[in-house]
Amino acid sequence: MSLLPVAEAQARLLALGPRLPAEELPVSACAGRWLARNILSLRDQPWADLSAMDGYAIRAAEWPGPWRVTAESTAGGALPPSLAPGESCRIFTGAPLPPGADTILIQEDADLSNGLVHPRGPALPRGRNVRPAASDFRNNQLLLNSGAALGPAQIALAVLAGHGALPVGTRPRIALLSTGNELVPPGAPTPPGHLPCSNAPMLAAMLGALSCSILDIGIIPDDLDAMTRALEDASQADIMVSTGGASVGDHDLVRPAFAAAGGDLEFWKIRMRPGKPLMAGRLRDAIFLGLPGNPVSAFVTATLFLLPLVRHMAGAADPLPRIASATLAAPLPASGERDDYLRAFHTDDGMIAVTSQDSAATAAMAQADSLILRPAGSPPAAAGDQVTVLPLNS
Numbered sequence: 001m002s003l004l005p006v007a008e009a010q011a012r013l014l015a016l017g018p019r020l021p022a023e024e025l026p027v028s029a030c031a032g033r034w035l036a037r038n039i040l041s042l043r044d045q046p047w048a049d050l051s052a053m054d055g056y057a058i059r060a061a062e063w064p065g066p067w068r069v070t071a072e073s074t075a076g077g078a079l080p081p082s083l084a085p086g087e088s089c090r091i092f093t094g095a096p097l098p099p100g101a102d103t104i105l106i107q108e109d110a111d112l113s114n115g116l117v118h119p120r121g122p123a124l125p126r127g128r129n130v131r132p133a134a135s136d137f138r139n140n141q142l143l144l145n146s147g148a149a150l151g152p153a154q155i156a157l158a159v160l161a162g163h164g165a166l167p168v169g170t171r172p173r174i175a176l177l178s179t180g181n182e183l184v185p186p187g188a189p190t191p192p193g194h195l196p197c198s199n200a201p202m203l204a205a206m207l208g209a210l211s212c213s214i215l216d217i218g219i220i221p222d223d224l225d226a227m228t229r230a231l232e233d234a235s236q237a238d239i240m241v242s243t244g245g246a247s248v249g250d251h252d253l254v255r256p257a258f259a260a261a262g263g264d265l266e267f268w269k270i271r272m273r274p275g276k277p278l279m280a281g282r283l284r285d286a287i288f289l290g291l292p293g294n295p296v297s298a299f300v301t302a303t304l305f306l307l308p309l310v311r312h313m314a315g316a317a318d319p320l321p322r323i324a325s326a327t328l329a330a331p332l333p334a335s336g337e338r339d340d341y342l343r344a345f346h347t348d349d350g351m352i353a354v355t356s357q358d359s360a361a362t363a364a365m366a367q368a369d370s371l372i373l374r375p376a377g378s379p380p381a382a383a384g385d386q387v388t389v390l391p392l393n394s
Contacts, residue, residue, distance in 0.1 A: 002269075003269050003270060003271035003276065003338065004267050004269065004270050004271060005270075005271050005339075006270060006271065006272050006304060006339055009267055009270050009278070009280070009305070010304065010305065010308060010320060012266055012267055012280070013266070013267075013280050013287075013289070013305055013308075013309055014308065014309060014312045014319065016266055016280065016281075016282055016287050017238075017239070017287045017309050017312055017313045018313070019169060019312070019313060019314075019315055020169055020170040020171075020172060020238065020313050020314065020315070021169075021170055022036030022037070022167045022168065022169060022170070022315070023036075023167070023168060023169075023170055024165050024166070024167050024168075025165060025166060025168055026164060026165050027155050027158060027159055027163065027164060027165060027166060030150045030155055030158075030166050030168055031150060031151065031152070031155060032149075032150065032151075032209070032210070032211050033149075033150050033166075033168035033169065033171075033211045033314070033315070034147055034148065034149055034150065034168060034169050034211070034311070034314055034315035034316045034317070035144055035145070035146050035147060035148045035150060035166065035167065035168060035169075035315065036146060036167040036168055036169050036315050037146045037167050038142055038144065038145055038146050039142075039143050039144040039158055039161070039163065039166065040140050040141065040142055040143065040161075041137050041138065041139055041140060041141045041143050041161035041162065042139065042140075042161055042162030042163065043139055043161065043162045044133060044134040044137070044138055044139050045134065045136040045137050045160050045161065046131050046132070046133055046134070046135065046136065047133065048096040048097070048133050049096065049097045049130055049131070049132055049133050050094055050095065050096055050097070050130070050131045050133075051073070051091045051092065051093055051094065051095050051096075051097060051104050051129065051130065051131075052093065052104065052129045052130060052131050053093055053104055053106045053107075053129045054091070054092050054093055054106065054107050055091060055104045055105050055106040055107045055108075055109075055110060055129065056069065056088045056089065056090060056091060056104070056105045056107070056110055056117050057073065057080075057083070057088060057089040057091045057097050057098055057101035057103070057104055058088045058101060058102075058103050058104075058105050058117075059083070059085075059100065059101060059102060059103070060102055060103040060123075060124055060125060060126040060127075060128070061126070062085070062086065063119065063123045063124065064118075064119055064123065065086075065088075065116075065117060065118060065119055066116040066117055066118045067086060067087060067088035067116065067117045068086060068087050068088065068115055068116055068117075069087075069088050069089070069090055069112070069115055069116070069117060070083070070084075070087045070088070070089065071083075071087075071089040071090070071098060072089065072090040072091070073089050073090070073091045073092070073095040073096055073097070073098060074091075074092050074095050075092060075093070075094035075095045077095065079096060079098075080095075080096065080097075080098035081098060081099075082098055082099040082100050083098050083099070083100035083101050084100070087100075088101075088105075088117050089101060091104060097130065102126050102127060102130070103124050103125070103126055103127060103128050103129065103130065104128065104129035104130055105117065105119055105124060105129075106129060109121050136160075137161065143157055143158070143161055144157065144158065145317065146315075146317065147315055147316055147317025147318070148317065149316065150166070150168065168211075168315065169211070169313070169314040169315025169316075170314070171211045171212050171213055171314060172211075172212045172213075172237075172238040172239055172310050172313045172314055173212070173213050173215065173236075173237040173238045173239070174207060174212050174213065174214050174215070174237055174238065174239045174240075174241060174310065175215045175217050175234035175236075175237035175239070175240045175241065175286075176200045176203055176204065176214065176215070176216045176217060176241050176243075177217045177218075177220055177230055177231070177234055177240065177241065177242040177243070178197045178199055178200045178217075178218065178219045178220065178242075178243055178244065179219075179220045179221075179222065179227060179242055179243065179244040179245040179253070179254060179293070180195075180219070180221075180222060180244045180245065180293060181221050181222045182194050182195050183195055183196075183197040183219045183244075184196055184197065184219075185197060185218075185219065186198070186201055197219055198295055198362070199243040199244070199291075199293070199295060199298045200216050200243070202295060202298065202299060203241065203243070203298070203302055203306070204216065206299075206302055206303070206306075206307060207306075207307070207310065210307065210310050210311065210314070211310075211314045212310050212314065215237065217230060217233070217234055220242075222245065222253055223253070224253050224256060224257055224260065227245070227253050227254065227257035228257040228260045228261050230257075231257055231258055231261040231263070231283060231288070232261045232283075234286070235261070235283045235284045235285070235286040235288075236286070237286055238285075238286060238287065238313060239286065239287045239288075239289065239306075239309060239310065239313070240283065240286045240287070240288050240289070241288075241289045241290075241291060241302075241306060242254050242288075242289075242290045242291065243291045243292070243293050243298050244292070244293030245290075245293065246268075246277040246278065246279055246290040246291065246292055246293070254279070254290050255268065255279060255290070258279075258281065258283065258288060258290070261283055262283065262284070263281050263282065263283035263288055264281050264282050264283075265279060265280075265281040266280045266281045266282065267279065267280055267281075268280075270301075271337075271338045271339060271376065272300075272301075272304075272338050272339045272340075272341060273336070273338045273339070273340050273341070274292070274294065274296055274297040274300055274301075274341070274357075274359040275291075275292055275297045275300050275301040275304070275341070276292075276338065277290075277292050278290065278291060278292065278301045278305065280305070287309065287313075289305060289306055289309065291305075291306070292359070294359040294360045295359075295360065295362050295365065296343070296358070296359045296360060296361060296362065296365050297359045299365060300341050300371065303321060303371065303390065303392065304321065304341070307319075307321070308320050308321065321390045321391075322390065322391060323373075323388060323389070323390055324388075324389050324390075324391060325386050325387070325388060325389065326346070326350060326351045326370070326372075326386070326387055326389045327349075327350035327351065327384060327385070327386060327387075328350050328351055328352075328381055328382070328383050328384065328385050328386075328387055329347050329349035329350035329351060329352050329383055330352050330353070330383055331380065331381060331382050331383055332353060332372070332374065332380065332381040332387075333380055334377075334378060334379050334380045335374040335375065335376055335377060335378040336376065336377075337376055337377070338376050339373065339374065339375050339376050340357075340372075340373070340374040340376075340378075341371045341372070341373060341374075341390075342354075342357055342371065342372040342374060343357065343364060343365050343367070343368035343370075343371060344368055344369075344370050344371065344372045344389070345367050345368055345369050345370065346369055346370065350383070350384075351370065351372060351387065351389060353372060354367050354368055368392060369391065369392050369393065370389045370390060370391050370392055371389065371390040371392065372387050372388070372389055373387070373388040373389070373390060374387070
């Protein structure tokens with residue numbers, strides 16, 4: 001089986017996973033979710049011409065006044081009466097302008113004496129310090145597209161538009177399986193030849209920022225029957241993720257166990273480093289993703305494949321990792337026959353790849369805040385060159 005390009009593998013993986021059904025949730029529960037349909041405004045914002053400052057509502061054409069103060073307008077108060085010529089209205093931030101007024105003389109530039117307001121400073125143009133009606137958005141205006149991520153700003157916008165609940169994608173259910181006789185649970189004694197199971201906690205932490213629910217199935221021994229049963233049980237989830245056992249050694253049993261459980265393999269082996277032995281397919285209604293066992297390989301492949309799949313199934317319009325450009329602060333060698341995803345970090349002078357790029361170098365991985373993408377066959381790069389980076393906080 002030839003090595004599959006990363007972009008093609010990502011496309012084929014996302015095609016395996018359908019978007020999950022929508023659910024309606026109160027806005028207080030929508031943070032971190034993705035919209036399941038377009039959102040239109042249900043009202044004008046602002047609802048009327050409103051004052052942007054505390055001061056006096058006047059007619060700019062009557063400058064320099066003076067104006068007699070005849071009314072008051074406050075946010076949430078009674079609507080002010082119309083202004084006759086020569087009249088003004090004491091007004092506060094967020095309050096509606098009285099009919100006839102078109103400008104706000106702020107209180108710092110006004111002198112009040114015997115009920116008359118006198119301006120200080122140059123003449124004000126019509127509309128100064130006024131927030132016009134519907135200047136933010138109008139009723140029935142498209143505000144948020146289906147697939148948009150819902151953060152604090154988007155939720156505030158939806159609420160101001162009149163919505164108390166929003167349609168969002170259902171959270172995918174994810175089952176994590178760690179494979180290998182050498183693994184012990186986190187914090188347990190580690191006899192010679194054994195290793196603490198770090199991949200499941202790492203993946204749970206990576207998934208924690210996304211809209212999903214996580215079930216850790218635990219450590220599965222290198223036994224074909226045990227692994228087959230574990231995969232069958234995990235197929236109740238929307239996405240099942242194994243780590244380890246994905247290569248071609250005598251104890252790499254994930255692929256034969258997947259076949260024994262009745263799974264359909266979509267692809268195996270990616271033209272990338274680290275992470276070549278990644279596999280994907282479907283078992284019953286679940287999407288299966290088999291990640292390599294080395295922590296760095298699992299981290300990189302989860303960044304490129306697992307997180308986009310979760311975003312996609314939860315409704316994201318743009319599920320793939322964000323790509324940016326950065327300047328190198330130190331040279332890089334030529335890349336080989338596979339795309340290199342180098343762990344790197346920002347400095348004041350630019351990006352620097354971590355010292356060790358070994359797929360088991362977790363101490364070096366913990367320094368990284370980005371991945372530098374070096375396509376297969378890239379020539380050496382010098383300090384000052386531009387490179388493609390994937391920020392790890394996106």
